[in-house]
Amino acid sequence: MNEPEFVWASHGLLASRRREFLSAPIHALTMVETMELADEAMRLKRPLHHVVVNVAKIVNMRKNNELYEDVATADVVNVDGKGVLWGARLCGVAVPERVSGVDIMFNLFSLCEERGYKPFLLGAEQDVLEGVIDRLGRDHPKLVVAGARNGYFKAEEEAAIVAQINASEADCLLVAMPTPRKERFTKHYRAELRPSFVMGVGGSFDVYSGKVARAPKFIQAIGMEWLFRVAQEPKRLWRRYYETNAAYALLLSRELWDLRRRRRGIAP
Template sequence: MTGPGSTWAQHALLASRRRKFLGSPVHALSMDETLAIAAEAMATRRPLLHVVVNVAKLVNMRKNEELREDVTTADVVNVDGTGVLWGARLCGIALPERVTGIDLMINLFALSAERGWRPYLLGAEQHVLDAVAERLARDYPALIVAGRRDGYFKPEEEAAVVAAINASGADCLFVAMSTPRKERFLKRYRAELAASFVMGVGGSFDVYGGKVARAPKLLQAAGLEWLFRVAQEPRRLWRRYYDTNTAYALLLCQEIWSRRSRRHTGP
């Protein structure tokens, strides 16, 4: 059921599930709850901006004020990374599960095919976009893709890109660009974009389109998805993950110590 009452209920749910971890809001939502919120937004044509946070993004938010603003002003902030999930729980923040961007995206493809909603695909390389479209045609024959555009456009072309997205009649928008570019794009144009549900999906098109392999589920569960990625592109990624993982470990230790100190000293 949709309508004003259900929209109010979604607002109340998001407000009641909003938490704060290392300076970032996070929502204590399951995958099913997040899907229901996205579906409600598209069914009622209510704009909703979704982002995810992982270890790297939490660390980079500490030194990039624009990125911090882009994340903290989003409507829904899911925990994507296992490291963030475990860290939050160590700090006493109860989160039901991680909701990865790629899994949410795939689930929304299936839901859109079922309900007749049309996604727009923005980002990645053209050959990757073509591979994603081909796979979508196989996996969800009923799905109609509103349009697609690669991510290699200049800042002065952004207005035309937004106009094309709006002209397509898309119900949802998936932006496969790197951080912080995708967050900045969505924050800058969220009031102009006609698609109800918009989210950044990072490298998810590369995975879904077959350019990059995803870590086996065992490694995902062990929190070692990052190590699998480094093994695929060691020269490009090892330093990035070393720096962000080290910084995150330090921040987490400081947060745990601070929380314990406050408990012992009292109000």
């Protein structure tokens, strides 16, 4: 009886909430709905592959076909970033709220402790990974971490790492690696991975461990979290954010112009 229930509750909801913005797939979901999907997947032991899209990823998906395919074939695509949220709404795509990967991760830790699910932590530097585990012991003392592995490994080691993840009997897998590496890894091995809920969390381990400070709530609310990150590492990040933000602004302005012309009945 459980399998039809899962198909109706999860797949039906996801099909009805799937949207498209700047050629990128997104799901119009709230945080509560997203966590319910993760809970259901782990409870019923059914695979659910999760990704998020932000401004940079939408820009890069347009010039990287492999990344586009890795994102488009995921089961859940949440909107992470105010820029995507506001841009989608401007273009008439109704999205209820921002559902960021780092917030999902924080909520997932609480959910795992409450329900007895076991996460596997993959990625980041070894000291960051140890910092995450140390903080989890303080924040969630009843949480059992199924296993952990830093993100510094070669392609020929991947099969052994997948075997390690599967042997741990983890219920969920959090992959803290940069784009497009985490999307490639989760897509490539999704059929082999046994954890039910699999998601990429990017640099979220750095935030949770305390290596990187997260922007205050009011800065997040006004969509300037990216600027807060640049201020922390200007030499490394300023060009990346400048280029992707400029490219996104151009894409969005073109889309709004095309929408205006279509509404006036002017052929593209």
